[in-house]
Amino acid sequence: MTITLHQLRRTAEARLREAGVDTPDLDARLLVEHALGLTRHDLFTRANDPVPEPDAARLFALVERRAAREPVGRILGHREFWTIDLSLNPDTLEPRADTETLVEAVLKALPDRSAPLRLLDLGTGTGCILLALLAELPNASGLGVDLSPGAVAAATENAARNGLAERARFQTGNWGAGLAERFDVVVSNPPYIPSADIAALDPEVREHDPLRALDGGADGLDAYRIIAAQTPDLLQPGGLAGLEVGQGQAADVAGLLAGAGLEPAGVFRDLGGVERCVLGRGRT
Numbered sequence: 001m002t003i004t005l006h007q008l009r010r011t012a013e014a015r016l017r018e019a020g021v022d023t024p025d026l027d028a029r030l031l032v033e034h035a036l037g038l039t040r041h042d043l044f045t046r047a048n049d050p051v052p053e054p055d056a057a058r059l060f061a062l063v064e065r066r067a068a069r070e071p072v073g074r075i076l077g078h079r080e081f082w083t084i085d086l087s088l089n090p091d092t093l094e095p096r097a098d099t100e101t102l103v104e105a106v107l108k109a110l111p112d113r114s115a116p117l118r119l120l121d122l123g124t125g126t127g128c129i130l131l132a133l134l135a136e137l138p139n140a141s142g143l144g145v146d147l148s149p150g151a152v153a154a155a156t157e158n159a160a161r162n163g164l165a166e167r168a169r170f171q172t173g174n175w176g177a178g179l180a181e182r183f184d185v186v187v188s189n190p191p192y193i194p195s196a197d198i199a200a201l202d203p204e205v206r207e208h209d210p211l212r213a214l215d216g217g218a219d220g221l222d223a224y225r226i227i228a229a230q231t232p233d234l235l236q237p238g239g240l241a242g243l244e245v246g247q248g249q250a251a252d253v254a255g256l257l258a259g260a261g262l263e264p265a266g267v268f269r270d271l272g273g274v275e276r277c278v279l280g281r282g283r284t
């Protein structure tokens with residue numbers, strides 16, 4: 001029996017809903033576009049076209065992966081973040097929309113976006129934060145550091161993928177240890193899940209994001225303690241530090257930055273109303 005594009009999409013959506021996927025409509029659309037090489041526009045203009053059986057089979061193989069709770073970004077191998085598109089690998093966290101809160105807060109705090117700023121991103125993963133900032137700051141350049149060589153490889157590829165390779169550099173390292181340079185902006189989205197909470201995370205996160213990107217130690221704050229202590233030596237006088245935080249961690253992280261001698265520069269909420277990022281300024 002021939003199935004139309006519209007029927008194929010609805011069948012995929014129903015399967016994902018039955019499997020308990022949160023966003024079955026969106027995920028079915030993304031998988032159909034990917035499997036059949038179609039645009040969003042095609043889905044409307046070609047809704048009644050018959051779909052060849054091999055194409056339908058290719059789609060349903062992907063739908064079953066999603067039904068088994070593999071994230072859609074992992075299946076596609078890339079995802080959009082801010083204005084850029086990022087490839088993923090098993091060593092990278094899949095960037096979250098919440099992390100755009102940090103990008104937006106940092107951009108708002110910069111008095112001159114055309115300045116030749118030097119940026120540092122600690123725990124860069126795909127490079128998402130650094131690359132999103134560089135995409136908005138035409139004369140800035142930056143360094144991304146990650147403990148994981150696989151993340152450094154992904155971030156390097158993502159810089160090239162988004163035409164930012166000339167202004168972005170990536171290297172392995174343990175947070176800011178051994179860095180002799182000073183930066184105008186230091187950003188980080190470190191691992192912040194308390195170790196005991198990891199077993200209860202959704203399978204999409206627990207089974208597909210690297211543990212190194214999630215585990216923040218007993219109270220979730222291990223990495224913040226190190227980064228806050230290092231930040232004064234990494235910042236230019238009056239430089240800006242921006243840290244993403246987990247739910248309920250903003251006051252503790254603001255306290256760590258203040259304890260390291262930074263001036264408070266604001267706490268920003270994500271679209272869900274959760275305090276998601278903390279800014280501090282180095283002394284002048």
Ligand SMILES: C[S@@+](CC[C@H](N)C(=O)[O-])C[C@H]1O[C@@H](n2cnc3c(N)ncnc32)[C@H](O)[C@@H]1O
Nearest residue numbers: 093095123124125146147174175189190191213
């Ligand atoms: C929560 S993920 C954030 C990744 C990316 N910045 C983002 O926002 O999607 C934390 C990152 O920190 C890295 N990481 C963990 N421990 C580290 C360490 N000691 N030094 C440097 N990076 C580390 C992990 O490999 C991971 O890429």
